[in-house]
Amino acid sequence: MSATLPASSTRRAPTRRRGALVWLALAPFGLGVLLFLLLPTLSLVWGSFHRSDGSFTVANYGFLLAAEQLKPFQNSILLSASTMLVGGVGGLLIGQALLSSRSGLVRELGVTFSSVAANFAGVPLAFAFIATLGANGLLTRFWAALGIDLYGHGFTLYNLLGLAAVYSYFQLPLMVLLILPALQAMRGEWREAAENLGASRWYYLRRVAIPILLPSVIASMLLLFANAFGAYATAYALTTGFFPIVPIEISSVISGDVSFDPGQGDVLAIGLAVIMALCVGGQAWLQRRTGRWLER
Amino acid sequence: MSQSQPLTAEATRAVLTIGRSRRPSGSRAWSAVVLVLAVLYFFLPLVGTASFALSTGKVFTLQPLLDALADPDAQGSILLSLGFAVATTVVTVAIVAPSAYLVELRLPRLRSLLDFVTILPFVIPPIILTLGLEEVYGIHGVVNLVGSPVLLIGGYFALTLPFVYRAIDNALRAIDVRTLTEAAESLGAGPIRTFLRIIVPSISTGLLSAALLGFTTIMGEFTLASLMGYPTFPVMLNNTYASAAREAASLVLVAFFITWACVLALAVVSRRSPAARAVATAR
Amino acid sequence: MARLELRGITKRFGDQVAVAGFDLAVENGELVTFLGPSGCGKTTTLRITAGFEQPDTGEVLVDGQDVTALPPNRRGMGMVFQGYALFPNMTARDNVDFGLAVRQRPVAERRRRVDELLALFHLDHVATHYPHQMSGGQQQRVALARAIAIEPAVLLLDEPLSAVDAKVREELRTEIRRMQVQLGITTILVTHDQAEALSISDRVVVMDRGVIEEVGTPARIYAEPRSAFTAGFIGAMNELPVRVVSQREGLVEREGRRFAAPGATELPDGAAGLLLVRPESLQPLDDGAVARPGTPILRGRVEVQTFLGATTRLLLGDLARTDQDLAGTGAAADRGGSPEQLAVDVPSSAAARWPVGSELQVAVPLASTRVIAARSAADAAAPRPSTAAAPAGVPAAGGR
Numbered sequence: 001m002s003a004t005l006p007a008s009s010t011r012r013a014p015t016r017r018r019g020a021l022v023w024l025a026l027a028p029f030g031l032g033v034l035l036f037l038l039l040p041t042l043s044l045v046w047g048s049f050h051r052s053d054g055s056f057t058v059a060n061y062g063f064l065l066a067a068e069q070l071k072p073f074q075n076s077i078l079l080s081a082s083t084m085l086v087g088g089v090g091g092l093l094i095g096q097a098l099l100s101s102r103s104g105l106v107r108e109l110g111v112t113f114s115s116v117a118a119n120f121a122g123v124p125l126a127f128a129f130i131a132t133l134g135a136n137g138l139l140t141r142f143w144a145a146l147g148i149d150l151y152g153h154g155f156t157l158y159n160l161l162g163l164a165a166v167y168s169y170f171q172l173p174l175m176v177l178l179i180l181p182a183l184q185a186m187r188g189e190w191r192e193a194a195e196n197l198g199a200s201r202w203y204y205l206r207r208v209a210i211p212i213l214l215p216s217v218i219a220s221m222l223l224l225f226a227n228a229f230g231a232y233a234t235a236y237a238l239t240t241g242f243f244p245i246v247p248i249e250i251s252s253v254i255s256g257d258v259s260f261d262p263g264q265g266d267v268l269a270i271g272l273a274v275i276m277a278l279c280v281g282g283q284a285w286l287q288r289r290t291g292r293w294l295e296r
Numbered sequence: 297m298s299q300s301q302p303l304t305a306e307a308t309r310a311v312l313t314i315g316r317s318r319r320p321s322g323s324r325a326w327s328a329v330v331l332v333l334a335v336l337y338f339f340l341p342l343v344g345t346a347s348f349a350l351s352t353g354k355v356f357t358l359q360p361l362l363d364a365l366a367d368p369d370a371q372g373s374i375l376l377s378l379g380f381a382v383a384t385t386v387v388t389v390a391i392v393a394p395s396a397y398l399v400e401l402r403l404p405r406l407r408s409l410l411d412f413v414t415i416l417p418f419v420i421p422p423i424i425l426t427l428g429l430e431e432v433y434g435i436h437g438v439v440n441l442v443g444s445p446v447l448l449i450g451g452y453f454a455l456t457l458p459f460v461y462r463a464i465d466n467a468l469r470a471i472d473v474r475t476l477t478e479a480a481e482s483l484g485a486g487p488i489r490t491f492l493r494i495i496v497p498s499i500s501t502g503l504l505s506a507a508l509l510g511f512t513t514i515m516g517e518f519t520l521a522s523l524m525g526y527p528t529f530p531v532m533l534n535n536t537y538a539s540a541a542r543e544a545a546s547l548v549l550v551a552f553f554i555t556w557a558c559v560l561a562l563a564v565v566s567r568r569s570p571a572a573r574a575v576a577t578a579r
Numbered sequence: 580m581a582r583l584e585l586r587g588i589t590k591r592f593g594d595q596v597a598v599a600g601f602d603l604a605v606e607n608g609e610l611v612t613f614l615g616p617s618g619c620g621k622t623t624t625l626r627i628t629a630g631f632e633q634p635d636t637g638e639v640l641v642d643g644q645d646v647t648a649l650p651p652n653r654r655g656m657g658m659v660f661q662g663y664a665l666f667p668n669m670t671a672r673d674n675v676d677f678g679l680a681v682r683q684r685p686v687a688e689r690r691r692r693v694d695e696l697l698a699l700f701h702l703d704h705v706a707t708h709y710p711h712q713m714s715g716g717q718q719q720r721v722a723l724a725r726a727i728a729i730e731p732a733v734l735l736l737d738e739p740l741s742a743v744d745a746k747v748r749e750e751l752r753t754e755i756r757r758m759q760v761q762l763g764i765t766t767i768l769v770t771h772d773q774a775e776a777l778s779i780s781d782r783v784v785v786m787d788r789g790v791i792e793e794v795g796t797p798a799r800i801y802a803e804p805r806s807a808f809t810a811g812f813i814g815a816m817n818e819l820p821v822r823v824v825s826q827r828e829g830l831v832e833r834e835g836r837r838f839a840a841p842g843a844t845e846l847p848d849g850a851a852g853l854l855l856v857r858p859e860s861l862q863p864l865d866d867g868a869v870a871r872p873g874t875p876i877l878r879g880r881v882e883v884q885t886f887l888g889a890t891t892r893l894l895l896g897d898l899a900r901t902d903q904d905l906a907g908t909g910a911a912a913d914r915g916g917s918p919e920q921l922a923v924d925v926p927s928s929a930a931a932r933w934p935v936g937s938e939l940q941v942a943v944p945l946a947s948t949r950v951i952a953a954r955s956a957a958d959a960a961a962p963r964p965s966t967a968a969a970p971a972g973v974p975a976a977g978g979r
Contacts, residue, residue, distance in 0.1 A: 021487075022398050022402050022403070025394055025395070025398055026395050026398060026399075028391045028395075029391050029392065029395035032391055032450065032453050032454070033413055033454070033457070035450060036429070036450035036451055036453055036454040037413070037416060037417070037420075037425075037454040037457070039428075039432050040425055040427075040428025040429045040431065040432050040454075041416070041420060041428055043428050043431040043432050044424065044427060044428045044431070047431060093330050094330060094331070094334050096327070097326075097327035097328075097330040097331050097334075098327075098331070100324060100327045101324075101327060101328075101331070102324075106331070108563070110331070111563075112559055112560065112563055113335075113338060115559045115562070115563075116552075116555050116556050116559045117338055119512055119513075119516065119555050119558075119559065120551075120552060120555055121516075122516055122517075122518050122530060123516075123518050123530045123533050123534045123548075123551075124516070124530075124533065124548040124551040124552060125341070127345065127533070127537055127544060127545055127548045128341035128342060128344065128345040128545075128548055128552075129341050129344075131341070131344045131345040131347075131348035131349070131545050131548075132340055132341045132343075132344025132345070132348075133344075137344055137348070138340075138343065138344035138347050138348065139340065139344060169337075169338070169341065172334075172337075173338075187662070187664065189660045189661075189662055189664035190664055190666060192631055192651070192658075192660065192664070193658070193660055193664040193665075193666070193725075194666075194677070195631075195650070195651045195652045196629060196651050196652065196656065196657070196658045196726075197652070197657075197677050197678035197681060197725070197726075197729060198652045198653075198678055198681040198682060198729065199652060199677070199681045200652065203681060207666075207677075207680075208666050208668065208669075211668040212666075212667060212668050226418075230421030230422075230423060230424070231421075232421070232422060232423040232518075232519045233518035233519055233530070236518070236522075236534075237518070237534050237537075247421070247423040250423050250424065250427055251423060251426075251519075251523060253427065254426060254427055254430050254523045255523065262431070265427060266427070266431075269423075269424045269427050269428070272421070272423075272424055273419055273420055273424055276418070276419045276420070276421065277419045280415065280418055280419050292711055293667045293668065293709070293710075293711055
């Protein structure tokens with residue numbers, strides 16, 4: 001741009017120097033990203049391919065497939081899949097209920113509630129649930145007063161089912177936040193057009209609404225899956241770090257647990273990252289496809 | 297969790313433009329039922345916590361909360377969290393804002409690289425990042441930064457990068473950066489003055505949103521802090537529960553209200569942004 | 580093909596009256612347009628006809644049968660929505676086929692009919708395209724084809740051309756009319772674009788604030804608008820305040836001069852009225868030209884010239900009148916200095932004769948004027964040329 005300006009007293013620095021200045025201004029950002037994002041990631045990748053003595057190996061990856069390692073992955077997958085479904089369906093229903101409310105206040109409150117609940121995950125959530133559904137929790141005592149002994153019947157917060165119940169608390173609102181834009185993009189005119197052409201409500205749902213919404217719903221559920229898979233704090237606080245899911249296994253490496261080779265810990269991390277990448281990638285791809293559909 | 301932060305702001309903006317949609321009355325009754333159930337589900341754990349923390353039998357008292365807040369460890373950890381949250385937020389926004397501006401203005405080819413880099417932390421959840429950070433900056437790492445605030449701030453920078461960048465980038469895209477800059481330069485302003493006096497005020501609500509998002513995240517961040525040994529608020533909360541459950545539970549309520557306050561602030565900020573409104577209505 | 584009747588339709592939203600006392604009969608095969616500004620109730624009336632709103636009072640009758648209580652999916656009407664509302668997950672072909680699929684017609688019959696319609700609308704080459712892959716004009720034609728596929732008794736079009744480029748709009752509206760005539764479907768079109776309404780309708784229903792102002796053929800309401808609103812809304816119109824002095828003789832009076840004008844016989848003595856005359860009806864008089872005896876003449880100074888394509892609109896201010904007819908009274912032109920303005924259309928090729936600042940005399944041919952009742956006391960004050968859009972077919976000033 002500056003090359004075409006006539007010379008004048010307010011002439012700016014020549015392009016080359018300006019270019020250098022720009023790169024200089026970007027340096028802090030680049031440095032931050034390099035030092036605290038890229039380097040750790042590279043370290044993980046490097047570590048996964050090297051033994052503790054520094055020699056190259058792929059045996060660490062073989063370790064992933066060993067029986068003991070499958071258990072945490074199994075648990076994580078189960079946990080993530082179940083909360084993905086519960087959160088996905090529930091969030092969809094709640095989101096739809098929010099949008100059909102005539103009151104703008106209800107909608108705004110709903111979005112605010114969802115944001116708060118989605119951010120509430122972690123230590124405070126775990127303790128809130130313990131206070132409610134723990135052995136001495138409010139609800140537990142409530143049911144006991146009615147004669148139903150929850151824990152006596154085998155219910156506990158500290159197994160997979162209990163974890164799933166707790167995870168749902170932030171998965172549901174996350175789904176609401178994720179699916180609202182897609183629900184809003186549903187134009188009332190489509191339903192009216194279908195009606196005008198003779199369709200019943202169910203026919204419209206089946207042939208128009210659901211096909212349009214499905215990609216967004218799946219994309220959002222993928223994010224829900226990733227969210228649950230990578231969650232650490234909630235599970236840790238709830239089970240004091242003793243439940244075999246992948247994030248907790250990784251944390252035990254950090255805490256110096258000697259049962260793992262550091263390289264093997266890296267492999268776990270890489271495995272986790274790959275799963276996250278697949279979910280995020282899948283979601284991005286689906287969103288792009290739907291985006292093209294829904295634009296005018 | 298980290299994914300939900302930017303959604304808060306976006307969903308809030310989106311809600312503002314909901315049009316009228318007529319529904320048959322039957323489904324409205326069903327919607328009301330769903331919403332009532334949802335509200336019950338979400339308030340129960342809070343009620344449970346409040347009842348556990350603040351009442352003994354039939355008596356309701358704020359004493360455990362006051363005790364908890366009076367405890368020097370608790371105060372220390374809250375202050376520590378606040379300190380880190382503010383420091384990281386300031387550093388991150390101060391670094392990201394000019395960078396996003398420059399890329400938007402002069403290096404649009406870097407845009408996709410930037411998008412990728414800022415998506416990374418989504419793919420690398422805190423637990424993985426912590427492992428990596430420990431390897432590079434831990435006791436056996438290249439540089440030993442254990443205990444130094446630099447480690448935590450750096451780590452938090454990486455963690456909050458996605459949503460801080462996205463909030464600022466959205467704000468930048470909603471204004472015509474190129475024209476504004478050219479107008480300023482034609483009037484004789486240098487790049488720094490242009491940025492500080494023109495661009496920053498124009499995206500102020502975006503910056504505020506970004507700051508709030510970062511702030512909430514860091515106040516509640518547990519993984520990195522606990523595994524690297526920093527006694528922040530969530531870490532202290534976790535430790536206290538074993539010994540002083542009721543005090544800890546009352547602090548949980550505090551944590552909840554902090555989150556709530558931040559989300560409300562975010563909603564208010566988003567609503568007032570004319571750029572956000574423009575973006576929302578243009579959709 | 581059917582006869583549609585709307586009787587006594589009223590609709591309120593809260594305390595806002597959207598439509599009041601709407602009565603209309605649309606004959607077999609007629610294309611009637613609801614024309615009016617935003618908020619006049621035209622879309623609400625259309626939606627009531629379709630069944631998406633229930634009227635507070637009144638009935639909708641198709642061939643004499645009351646369908647008011649029927650839901651939209653049982654009325655047998657085809658509707659084209661303002662944004663087309665094509666189903667984004669379906670191709671053009673599937674969209675057009677939708678109504679037929681709902682009715683579970685045999686597959687072979689459906690395919691034949693869809694092919695027929697796609698060909699009729701020149702959509703063969705986009706049959707397998709999705710809405711986001713089609714242009715606005717193509718989407719609009721798919722929406723039309725979809726509505727017609729079910730062979731509706733009545734076709735309803737809600738501002739079908741508003742989202743389309745100006746250039747394509749003209750082609751499309753001609754095509755809509757051609758198709759409508761060919762198929763003989765009773766049609767209601769809603770629009771705020773008077774060019775559209777005037778060019779393709781059999782009759783136009785002018786609406787304002789929920790009520791019908793006038794119903795008539797395009798030619799009639801253009802040449803002889805009966806209400807002040809219509810006069811101001813359709814085309815550009817000069818309005819000169821006058822007072823009726825004799826209903827029996829049809830005389831009006833303005834600034835001391837009297838003359839006979841059409842329409843005065845319908846107003847009571849002493850009524851405040853407006854003399855309406857179109858800019859194109861005024862005759863500029865060159866020096867030396869003489870108007871027919873008895874024709875009032877107005878003189879003014881050209882303040883603005885607006886190029887409209889074939890014609891140029893001159894805005895005259897500083898109006899005075901000379902009257903060459905009333906011999907003997909010898910009244911010289913007096914300059915009033917009042918804020919009155921007059922719009923005069925002249926062929927653009929001649930516009931250079933009257934540049935800005937020059938004086939111009941125009942004759943007012945009384946036969947082309949019309950007197951109507953004034954709107955309110957405010958109208959009796961200053962005449963003004965209406966600021967409505969240029970007449971049909973003329974591009975707007977400045978071009979877009």
